Amino acid sequence: MQNFDDIRPLYDGEVPSVIRSLINDPYFRRAAEPLIKPITWEMFSGAMLACKSINDFQRTIIYPFMKQLIAKTTSELTGIGFEEFKDGSSHIYISNHRDIVLDAAFLNILFFDKGIDTSEIAIGDNLLIYNWITDLVRLNKSFIVKRRVSVREMLDTSRHLSEYIFDTITRRRQSAWIAQREGRAKDSDDKTQASLLKMLTLYNSSKPAEALRSLDIIPLSITYEFDPCDYLKAKEYQLKRDNPGYKKSQADDIENMRTGILGYKGKVFFKFGNRINDTLSRIDEKTSRAQVLETVTQAIDREIYKNYVFFPMNYIAYDLMENSNLFAARYTDEDKAAFDNYIDGQIAKIDIPGKDYRFLREKLIGMYGNTVKNFVSAEKI
Incomplete structure (x- = not known):
């Protein structure tokens, strides 16, 4: 695999030195420390340094963190x-x-x-x-x-x-x-x-x-x-609509990663x-x-x-998109009210000039209805 050194994952033999580099990186500590609480940095870094292979790292560090996050x-x-x-x-x-x-x-x-x-x-x-x-x-x-x-x-x-x-x-x-x-x-x-x-x-x-x-x-x-991240995606849609040259910044990518994780x-x-x-x-x-x-x-x-x-909100979104009652048996009036409240709550998180409620609502509904739309198309084949 020598030819793939520029793109491959680490070898086990490289794990200890890379972990030492991570532990000594103040930016890594700043990002990781809030996520590992109530575990202290000293306990966490000690567990990191004990890892001698990829499997050790996944089993000792990634797995418990992910189970807690889940x-x-x-x-x-x-x-x-x-x-x-x-x-x-x-x-x-x-x-x-x-x-x-x-x-x-x-x-x-x-x-x-x-x-x-x-x-x-x-x-x-x-x-x-x-x-x-x-x-x-x-x-x-x-x-x-x-x-x-x-x-x-x-x-x-x-x-x-x-x-x-x-x-x-x-x-x-x-x-x-x-x-x-x-x-x-x-x-x-x-x-x-x-x-x-x-x-x-x-x-x-x-x-x-x-x-x-x-x-x-x-x-x-x-x-x-x-x-x-649905509201961040809807926000990006409007920003691109209003300014075709708009591009996400690194800060936007970090916000999307953090919001998606937490x-x-x-x-x-x-x-x-x-x-x-x-x-x-x-x-x-x-x-x-x-x-x-x-x-x-x-x-x-x-x-x-x-x-x-699928969940009730997906069927509701599809029927709203298509102006149909195809899946009306899959949800209740209470489900529809809960979905409307959810969409309104997500739109409320968006803070941009000229916020277009109708456009943002349409985009958010599409995010939850397009999967059903594609399922319906696949069932016809």
């Missing part, structure tokens, strides 16, 4: 379809993307609880704002997706990542998670980017179907009852769909690359849509 910010975290991974097989899991940090973190907690090896995690280098964040994610089995490269460098960078993922899945027999698109789908209208699948084939670009088959893709649906999420479900190799096996070897990518993109989306878990 208890505080969710009412339930459930994994469906995990049993088949106890055979030690390796896959690439492709999921919809709701939370910057927690999608992959929750997935690995579910694996840990079920005695399954944790997954490596794809993370964009745009989120590696500080050195301590880079060290921390590499300690937690993350590999880096380079996005801050020139157009000239993009193809080589993408091929390098493709070769790393292929090596990870097929030689090291280590599973990996990657989101279906760059960035979160802020409106929850989840669509797999063909460019992601194209990247995955670059290690064997002349045989795209064979390249994807070797990775054993498994779609994963992630459902949060409440998205703590905010209340209610019930959370992770549900696996059917393997994509079933679809790939039916593709003729003479099929063009573009058609292979299109077919697999649609298959992944369909599996994600079919495996969402």
Whole structure:
């Protein structure tokens, strides 16, 4: 793996020195100390320094922190379809993307609880704002997706990542998670980017179907009852509408990460769909690359849509979006009143010039209704 030093997670032998660097970083301490209470910094840093491997770090530091966070910010975290991974097989899991940090973190907690090896995690280098964040994610089995490269460098960078993922899945027999698109789908209208699948084939670009088959893709649906960042996403929509040149700052990214981690999420479900190799096996070897990518993109989306878990508020949002009563039997008047109060409360958190209540309400409703809309479309196929 020497060729992948620029993007790979840490080796076990690198863990002690990186932990010492983290402990001595005042910015890491400033970020971590409020989150570990009532544990003291001395106790926490001592536990960190005792870790000699990635597994030690995940078991001793990440797992207890995440279990405490789950208890505080969710009412339930459930994994469906995990049993088949106890055979030690390796896959690439492709999921919809709701939370910057927690999608992959929750997935690995579910694996840990079920005695399954944790997954490596794809993370964009745009989120590696500080050195301590880079060290921390590499300690937690993350590999880096380079996005801050020139157009000239993009193809080589993408091929390098493709070769790393292929090596990870097929030689090291280590599973990996990657989101279906760059960035979160802020409106929850989840669509797999063909460019992601194209990247995955670059290690064997002349045989795209064979390249994807070797990775054993498994779609994963992630459902949060409440998205703590929903009002931040709606706010960003209006800011971009009012100023097409608007771009989020690093401070905005940090606010989104912090809100997503600490905010209340209610019930959370992770549900696996059917393997994509079933679809790939039916593709003729003479099929063009573009058609292979299109077919697999649609298959992944369909599996994600079919495996969402819904709550009354999702059905209410869909009926409001579509001006229908299709799902009226799935909710009560009390549910509708609670949803209206929730939307009003989230809009109240938004403080921007010229706040457009109607626009923000429409965007928030879409975030909770688009998943049902996509489910309905998948059921018609």
